[in-house]
Amino acid sequence: MKSFSPPNRLLMGPGPSDVHPRILSAMARQTIGHLDPAFIEMMDETKQMLQYAFMTENELTMPISAPGSAGMEACFVNLVEPGDKVIVCINGVFGSRMKENVTRIGGHAIIVNDEWGKPVDPQKVEQSLIDNPDAKIVAFVHAETSTGALSDAKLICELANNHGCITIVDAVTSLVGSELRVDDWGIDAIYSGSQKCLSAMPGLSPVSFSEKAIHKITHRSTPVTSWFLDLNLVMGYWGKGAKRAYHHTAPVNTLYGLHESLVMLTEEGLENSWARHQSNHLLLREGLSKLGIHYLVDEPSRLPQLNSVFIPEGTNEAEVRSTLLNDYNIEIGAGLGDLAGKIWRIGLMGHTSRKENIDLCLSALQKTL
Amino acid sequence: MKSFSPPNRLLMGPGPSDVHPRILSAMARQTIGHLDPAFIEMMDETKQMLQYAFMTENELTMPISAPGSAGMEACFVNLVEPGDKVIVCINGVFGSRMKENVTRIGGHAIIVNDEWGKPVDPQKVEQSLIDNPDAKIVAFVHAETSTGALSDAKLICELANNHGCITIVDAVTSLVGSELRVDDWGIDAIYSGSQKCLSAMPGLSPVSFSEKAIHKITHRSTPVTSWFLDLNLVMGYWGKGAKRAYHHTAPVNTLYGLHESLVMLTEEGLENSWARHQSNHLLLREGLSKLGIHYLVDEPSRLPQLNSVFIPEGTNEAEVRSTLLNDYNIEIGAGLGDLAGKIWRIGLMGHTSRKENIDLCLSALQKTL
Numbered sequence: 247m248k249s250f251s252p253p254n255r256l257l258m259g260p261g262p263s264d265v266h267p268r269i270l271s272a273m274a275r276q277t278i279g280h281l282d283p284a285f286i287e288m289m290d291e292t293k294q295m296l297q298y299a300f301m302t303e304n305e306l307t308m309p310i311s312a313p314g315s316a317g318m319e320a321c322f323v324n325l326v327e328p329g330d331k332v333i334v335c336i337n338g339v340f341g342s343r344m345k346e347n348v349t350r351i352g353g354h355a356i357i358v359n360d361e362w363g364k365p366v367d368p369q370k371v372e373q374s375l376i377d378n379p380d381a382k383i384v385a386f387v388h389a390e391t392s393t394g395a396l397s398d399a400k401l402i403c404e405l406a407n408n409h410g411c412i413t414i415v416d417a418v419t420s421l422v423g424s425e426l427r428v429d430d431w432g433i434d435a436i437y438s439g440s441q442k443c444l445s446a447m448p449g450l451s452p453v454s455f456s457e458k459a460i461h462k463i464t465h466r467s468t469p470v471t472s473w474f475l476d477l478n479l480v481m482g483y484w485g486k487g488a489k490r491a492y493h494h495t496a497p498v499n500t501l502y503g504l505h506e507s508l509v510m511l512t513e514e515g516l517e518n519s520w521a522r523h524q525s526n527h528l529l530l531r532e533g534l535s536k537l538g539i540h541y542l543v544d545e546p547s548r549l550p551q552l553n554s555v556f557i558p559e560g561t562n563e564a565e566v567r568s569t570l571l572n573d574y575n576i577e578i579g580a581g582l583g584d585l586a587g588k589i590w591r592i593g594l595m596g597h598t599s600r601k602e603n604i605d606l607c608l609s610a611l612q613k614t615l
Numbered sequence: 616m617k618s619f620s621p622p623n624r625l626l627m628g629p630g631p632s633d634v635h636p637r638i639l640s641a642m643a644r645q646t647i648g649h650l651d652p653a654f655i656e657m658m659d660e661t662k663q664m665l666q667y668a669f670m671t672e673n674e675l676t677m678p679i680s681a682p683g684s685a686g687m688e689a690c691f692v693n694l695v696e697p698g699d700k701v702i703v704c705i706n707g708v709f710g711s712r713m714k715e716n717v718t719r720i721g722g723h724a725i726i727v728n729d730e731w732g733k734p735v736d737p738q739k740v741e742q743s744l745i746d747n748p749d750a751k752i753v754a755f756v757h758a759e760t761s762t763g764a765l766s767d768a769k770l771i772c773e774l775a776n777n778h779g780c781i782t783i784v785d786a787v788t789s790l791v792g793s794e795l796r797v798d799d800w801g802i803d804a805i806y807s808g809s810q811k812c813l814s815a816m817p818g819l820s821p822v823s824f825s826e827k828a829i830h831k832i833t834h835r836s837t838p839v840t841s842w843f844l845d846l847n848l849v850m851g852y853w854g855k856g857a858k859r860a861y862h863h864t865a866p867v868n869t870l871y872g873l874h875e876s877l878v879m880l881t882e883e884g885l886e887n888s889w890a891r892h893q894s895n896h897l898l899l900r901e902g903l904s905k906l907g908i909h910y911l912v913d914e915p916s917r918l919p920q921l922n923s924v925f926i927p928e929g930t931n932e933a934e935v936r937s938t939l940l941n942d943y944n945i946e947i948g949a950g951l952g953d954l955a956g957k958i959w960r961i962g963l964m965g966h967t968s969r970k971e972n973i974d975l976c977l978s979a980l981q982k983t984l
Contacts, residue, residue, distance in 0.1 A: 247664060247878045249637075250657045250871060252647045262867060265646040268618075273868055274643035277634040277816050278621045279946045288619045295616060311818065312681035315863040316843045323841075346842050441864055447646050449680065449818060449866030471840045472692075473715050474685045492951065494684040495810055497818030498631060499642055500869055502619060509616045577648045582861065 255571070256598070258607055259579035260391050260552055261419070262441035262448045263595035265503075269446055272506035273499050280496040288505055289484065289496075295508035299421060299444070299516065300436065300454045302428035307454040308484040309440065309504055310475070311497050314418045317437030317451025319347055320475040321414045324463045325383060325435055328352030332383040333374050333411070335366040335402075339392035339583045340416055344385050351471055356381060362390075362584055363554070365547040366397040368405060375409040384411045389420035391442075392582040394554030394591060395543045396424060400431040407432045412458055418442060421452065422511060423523045423551035423595060434459040440500070443523065443551055445596025446507040449500045507596075523550040526599045530592065533608040537615065542589050551599065553592040554585075558615060563587060566614050574610040624940070625967070627976055628948035629760050629921055630788070631810035631817045632964035634872075638815055641875035642868050649865040657874055658853065658865075664877035668790060668813070668885065669805065669823045671797035676823040677853040678809065678873055679844070680866050683787045686806030686820025688716055689844040690783045693832045694752060694804055697721030701752040702743050702780070704735040704771075708761035708952045709785055713754045720840055725750060731759075731953055732923070734916040735766040737774060744778040753780045758789035760811075761951040763923030763960060764912045765793060769800040776801045781827055787811060790821065791880060792892045792920035792964060803828040809869070812892065812920055814965025815876040818869045876965075892919040895968045899961065902977040906984065911958050920968065922961040923954075927984060932956060935983050943979040 257264045278285050289308075297307045310317045322344070326332055330353045334345045337360035348355040356378050358370045366386050375381060384406035388399045399415055406413045412434040420426050423443035428436055434456040441448035455463070455477070463470075463477050470476040474494065482491035511519060527550030531541070534555060542554040557563045563580070567590070570576045579591035592607065626633045647654050658677075665676045679686045691713070695701055699722045703714045706729035717724040725747050727739045735755050744750060753775035757768045768784055775782045781803040789795050792812035797805055803825040810817035824832070824846070832839075832846050839845040843863065851860035880888060896919030900910070903924060911923040926932045932949070936959070939945045948960035961976065 247660060247881050249641065249878055250644070250660070250874050252644050252657075252871070253651075253653050254645060255647045255651065257646065257648060259648055261864060262646050262648065265868075270643045270645065270868075272618065274639045275619075275621050276623060276639065277626065277631050277810075278624045279626060279628055279631065280817065282622075282624065282940070282946065284622050288621075291616060291619070312685060312843070313863045313866065316681060316685075319841060319843045343842065350838050350840050350842055439864065441646075441867075447866065447868040448649065448864040449869055469719050471719050472688060473712065473719060474681070474688045494682045495630060495808065495817040497682065497816065497866075497869065499634075499639075499816040499872075500818055500866065502621070503868075505619050509618055512616050571651070577651065 254575055256576045256603055256606060258593050258598055258603065259577045260591045260593050261439065261595060263445050263593060263598040265445055265447055266510065266597045268510065269503045269506045273447065273503045275502050277498050280498055281490060281492065285498065286490060292501065292505050292508060295512060296452050299508065299511060300428045301426065301430065302454050304428065304454045304456055306460055306481060310451040310453055311494060312451060313449055314437060314439035314451045316475065317453050318343065318416060320453055320477065321435045321437055322347035323351055323472045323475050324470055324477045325414060325459060326351055326353040327466055327468050329354065330383065331356060331378055331381040332385055333358060333371065333378065333381050335371060335386035337364055337366055337393065337395060338362050338387065338390035340387045340390060363393045363395055363542040365395050366402060368398055368401045371402055372405050375405060375411065381411055383414060385414040387416040388426065389417065389424060389549050391419045391552060392585065393542060394549045394552040396547045396549050403432045412462065419549065419552055422519050424549065425520055428454055440504050443596045444507045446503045447500060449497060450504050523594065523599050526594050526601065526604060527553065529601065530594060530604045533604065537612060551593065551595045553594065554589045555592065556589055561615065569614045570610055576607055576610050623944055625945045625972060625975060627962050627967055627972065628946045629960045629962050630808065630964060632814050632962060632967040634814055634816055635879065635966045637879065638872045638875045642816065642872045644871050646867050649867055650859060650861065654867065655859060661870065661874050661877060664881060665821050668877065668880060669797045670795065670799065671823050673797065673823045673825055675829055675850060679820040679822055680863060681820060682818055683806060683808035683820045685844065686822050687712065687785060689822060689846065690804045690806055691716035692720055692841045692844050693839055693846045694783060694828060695720055695722040696835055696837050698723065699752065700725060700747055700750040701754055702727060702740065702747065702750050704740060704755035706733055706735055706762065706764060707731050707756065707759035709756045709759060732762045732764055732911040734764050735771060737767055737770045740771055741774050744774060744780065750780055752783060754783040756785040757795065758786065758793060758918050760788045760921060762911060762954065763918045763921040765916045765918050772801045781831065788918065788921055791888050793918065794889055797823055809873050812965045813876045815872045816869060818866060819873050892963065892968050895963050895970065895973060896922065898970065899963060899973045902973065906981060920962065920964045922963065923958050924961065925958055930984065938983045939979055945976055945979055
């Protein structure tokens with residue numbers, strides 16, 4: 247058996263995005279103990295920078311030691327108790343996954359459906375809140391990675407709060423790429439992924455919980471079914487002060503990488519990052535339009551960091567992706583679920599979101615089509 | 616905010632162990648997509664080498680994308696259904712954690728207790744099997760990381776199999792450091808960690824499941840409460856063939872590291888690795904004995920890779936550990952749970968298990984005490 251040498255790809259799919267050399271090199275720093283005082287300091291800095299990225303003062307802001315799917319599960323398994331009514335908005339794959347999470351732990355999911363490619367319709371959410379006065383939670387995806395649609399998180403949270411519901415928000419693809427204000431918008435529980443617009447390597451899920459959410463978690467009448475994700479325990483490790491209780495062994499080196507990506511974010515500035523994602527999206531859109539390629543999502547809810555476009559008629563879509571990968575070393579994403587075979591997903595996330603990559607991708611697409 | 620520079624520690628605690636430079640440098644290789652054909656090939660090689668490490672031909676042998684605690688949870692949440700009777704052997708912290716896993720998902724845990732520092736008593740296990748003919752599973756820890764005791768996994772599995780039970784075995788600390796033969800010993804479900812004797816960075820949990828275990832998982836009458844750990848879904852991603860179904864985004868770079876550590880294992884040879892852990896243990900034991908330091912665990916069940924020793928009387932144990940860390944850059948482990956303040960845990964795992972480290976540790980201990 248030989249060491250593995252990965253090919254030199256340009257990652258323009260729905261994530262992971264290209265990882266900056268600074269972050270890769272941070273990953274290779276010497277592993278230290280997960281209870282080492284030096285490590286605890288790094289954890290504190292990571293929490294602080296994640297608060298900046300989420301625009302929140304929530305004390306419980308930290309990365310879950312597993313991918314975004316586990317971050318999603320951490321939110322649901324801690325906040326939903328058996329029998330709880332949860333309004334789940336579905337406009338793509340990840341809304342459906344939220345529903346799966348609710349029902350597996352015995353919650354009662356009330357579904358608000360929207361067409362894939364459309365944003366969540368706030369009017370339907372309001373109607374569902376009126377129809378279900380006993381609902382306790384509203385859950386929705388801010389940026390649907392399967393469709394490239396951005397929903398109005400601010401408005402949906404306002405509606406939920408007005409009806410006494412707490413909110414669970416999927417920000418896997420939006421964090422750092424699109425405007426997102428956890429405190430201003432009244433988001434109670436939110437999860438993201440390290441491998442999208444943060445451009446760190448996959449494997450961590452930044453989360454944040456409001457005081458209201460923590461109150462629900464610490465006053466449950468049933469234990470959390472997951473020991474690994476029970477925030478009552480995880481808080482002891484990621485909590486305040488120098489004394490941390492051992493819970494699990496943190497993924498030390500992956501956390502080095504996340505820390506470095508957050509340092510780079512503070513250097514660039516959050517608003518600048520949002521603006522960069524937007525301006526590069528406009529460049530790509532211009533080029534795609536010249537190739538006669540059209541977007542799935544209407545302009546007002548189009549995600550800049552994830553460009554879902556219809557596959558031109560008569561194109562063998564798998565062959566195109568394969569040519570891009572093998573001849574140009576460019577990865578773009580296929581459609582998921584109902585949109586498989588119908589769309590491509592071109593990511594411009596984090597370190598991938600650079601002008602030179604847009605040129606490379608457009609030129610390769612033009613030659614391939 | 617500045618980039619993080621970890622201090623240059625020697626990791627002689629209960630894990631993580633020192634990571635070899637080859638593995639660190641593998642982690643820094645360029646991130647590629649988790650569905651890239653090159654990555655799928657690397658996954659296949661990883662599975663194959665994990666089969667070698669576990670001494671099994673189990674097709675379902677792979678790393679869970681999260682730390683050992685999640686590997687434990689993957690075993691219990693998939694194999695235990697509400698109401699199932701599970702015999703859980705407790706002789707340390709991790710046995711207690713197994714019990715937590717069983718009860719949180721509605722299983723009925725029958726406890727076989729042994730003193731901390733002693734191995735699991737097979738006679739008690741047999742008695743419990745006789746007393747509970749409706750028990751479905753026997754769960755125990757092969758190498759108790761909290762005490763340094765090794766239990767007779769072969770014999771306990773034989774007893775369980777004779778009574779028609781399947782077995783769940785914690786091999787977090789034993790894998791690659793102590794003799795372990797999954798197929799020969801009839802182990803049905805087993806989990807380990809990447810950061811112990813494999814000396815990869817923390818964050819992955821290698822697991823393996825027998826056909827009998829898979830049959831139970833695929834014939835459950837209730838859904839697995841965890842979506843993230845549901846092996847019915849995970850198998851679609853880590854399963855056979857080139858066509859993999861997206862489940863979650865694999866921690867790409869951490870898997871590079873695990874792959875490299877397994878390549879190094881195949882170079883050294885599994886039996887040679889067991890022997891190295893044993894001979895270095897004997898060296899450390901000799902030195903500790905000269906310092907008048909005694910072991911918690913009786914010789915026949917003493918783990919070579921985790922040396923649990925009584926703190927000499929009149930010693931300020933926290934001060935000693937702190938001096939070792941700050942003046943010598945050596946990390947050793949404190950006691951956990953009931954053994955906090957009573958023992959130290961000196962790890963000789965994986966890349967840490969080298970003669971020069973034993974000299975460094977003994978000399979630093981001598982000067983400090």
